[in-house]
Amino acid sequence: MDGWDELAAGRKAEAIAARIIEECVTFNLAAVSDDPLGTLVQSTEITVTIEDGLADTGCGGGGYYRPSPPTIHLHPATYRRDNFTLLHELGHHLQQWHDQWGFALIDMADRERREIEEKVCNHFAAQVLMPTSETDRHATSLHPADVMAGIFARSGASRSAALQRVRDMLPAGARWLLAVADLDGVVSTSATTYDDPQPPKGFPQEGFRRVAIEAMDSAVRREFHEGIEYKTGSVLDDMRVEAALDHEERYVFLALRPTTANGSGTWTHPSQECSNPACEKTFQAKRSVGRCESCQDFKCPHCNRCGCTVPPRATGCPSCFTEYSVAEMASGKHECW
Numbered sequence: 001m002d003g004w005d006e007l008a009a010g011r012k013a014e015a016i017a018a019r020i021i022e023e024c025v026t027f028n029l030a031a032v033s034d035d036p037l038g039t040l041v042q043s044t045e046i047t048v049t050i051e052d053g054l055a056d057t058g059c060g061g062g063g064y065y066r067p068s069p070p071t072i073h074l075h076p077a078t079y080r081r082d083n084f085t086l087l088h089e090l091g092h093h094l095q096q097w098h099d100q101w102g103f104a105l106i107d108m109a110d111r112e113r114r115e116i117e118e119k120v121c122n123h124f125a126a127q128v129l130m131p132t133s134e135t136d137r138h139a140t141s142l143h144p145a146d147v148m149a150g151i152f153a154r155s156g157a158s159r160s161a162a163l164q165r166v167r168d169m170l171p172a173g174a175r176w177l178l179a180v181a182d183l184d185g186v187v188s189t190s191a192t193t194y195d196d197p198q199p200p201k202g203f204p205q206e207g208f209r210r211v212a213i214e215a216m217d218s219a220v221r222r223e224f225h226e227g228i229e230y231k232t233g234s235v236l237d238d239m240r241v242e243a244a245l246d247h248e249e250r251y252v253f254l255a256l257r258p259t260t261a262n263g264s265g266t267w268t269h270p271s272q273e274c275s276n277p278a279c280e281k282t283f284q285a286k287r288s289v290g291r292c293e294s295c296q297d298f299k300c301p302h303c304n305r306c307g308c309t310v311p312p313r314a315t316g317c318p319s320c321f322t323e324y325s326v327a328e329m330a331s332g333k334h335e336c337w
Contacts, residue, residue, distance in 0.1 A: 008104040011116050014168070016101065017123035020094050027090070033128050036086040036156070037074075046070040046093055048086070065092040080158040084125050091121035123168075130155045130165045140169045144176055146219060148253040149244035159251055160189040167191045175264075177228070177239075177256040185209030188251070196236060196264050199228050204296065207241075212252040215245040224256060227268065233285025233298060238266040274300035275307035 007016050021029060031039045041048045051073055063074045063085045072089040076082055095117055096102050105113050130151050140147045144166050151162040159180045167178055170193055179190040179199045185208035190198040199205060207226025214220045224241035239256045246253065258265050271282040275295075281302045288298040292306035299306045 002100070004100045004104060008101070013116060013119035014123045016120050017091070017127055020091075020098060020101065020120070020124060021127055023098075024094060026094075029128050032087065032090070033131065034156075036083045036129070040072065040086060040090065046072060046090070048072045048074060050074050050076060052076060063089050065089040067093070067096055070097075078158070080156055080161070083129055083156040084158060084161050087125035087128050088121045091124035092117065094124070095120060126157075126161065126165050126168065129157045130162065132165070132169065137169050140166055141171050141174065143221075143242060143255075144170065144178060145242045145244045145253045145255040148178070148180075148255075149246055152253070153247040159246065159253070163189055163191060163253070167193065175257050179208070179254045179256075180251055181205065181208040181212065181254060182251055183209070183212045185212060194264070196258070197230065200231050203229070203231060205229060208252070208254060211241055211243045211254065212245070215243045215252050216249070219244050223259065228256070228265075231291060233269065233272060233288075235268045235270060236265040237268055272298045274303065274305065276300060276303050276305040279303040279305065
């Protein structure tokens with residue numbers, strides 16, 4: 001099948017997507033890349049149905065493809081996420097209707113077919129929406145944060161998609177932790193290329209907040225000894241960080257790697273300090289019953305308090321934490337039971 005047998009046998013999703021793009025004659029993929037929705041809704045090859053009632057704009061969204069008649073059902077989200085969704089679903093269409101690869105898919109077991117088809121769709125969407133050059137690939141191995149910011153600025157892809165695109169372009173064996181964080185240091189998406197775990201999503205990093213401030217002035221490239229904090233209380237140190245602000249100046253792209261070649265960061269387990277001013281004892285995170293969902297502080301094993309449940313000094317006893325009665329507040333006298 002003119003090379004398709006080898007691609008099918010190797011399950012080479014990235015190469016399969018590139019071949020489908022190369023052979024596509026039913027769509028102007030350059031136009032689709034520039035304006036996925038505007039181009040596809042005018043196509044005679046496929047129908048796009050927008051189902052507004054299924055998701056609010058912002059979070060959520062998604063879509064699916066039906067082959068008969070060829071239809072993409074789009075559940076709207078942000079326009080950048082919609083762009084990737086549309087191209088992902090177009091990838092299903094082009095695979096299933098391909099005169100050679102389509103037959104290879106039919107010969108696979110259902111689970112295997114779904115797995116490879118989804119991977120090819122993701123690579124197809126990434127390659128069409130975020131085309132890259134050899135210069136980009138070389139730069140990715142040196143300064144991935146800059147490349148993430150560049151891809152986001154010049155494409156209609158989301159920040160998450162830009163991060164995954166760069167992760168896929170990193171050379172084999174590269175050791176990077178990639179992340180996108182807001183200006184307060186809260187991680188929205190992340191990935192890792194080696195054994196050290198990715199920075200936890202939805203979790204504020206004080207070090208990332210500091211880096212974001214620096215990135216407001218210029219690209220950051222320095223040692224990172226603030227450490228990455230994980231929900232267990234452990235901290236990953238001995239890293240280098242580089243960061244680039246996105247062109248909207250709302251988020252920062254970060255890339256971190258160990259300071260030692262082919263190594264890993266250093267794990268530390270710092271003591272936690274109780275945020276209750278009446279307690280202020282130190283403890284190991286493993287002794288806590290867990291973090292508070294609201295303030296993210298570890299609950300103190302001594303007083304069972306966290307930062308958002310500490311009663312104000314003016315209305316509660318600093319020893320037993322009982323609220324003062326009206327009479328006690330008036331007299332200034334309180335006796336602990």
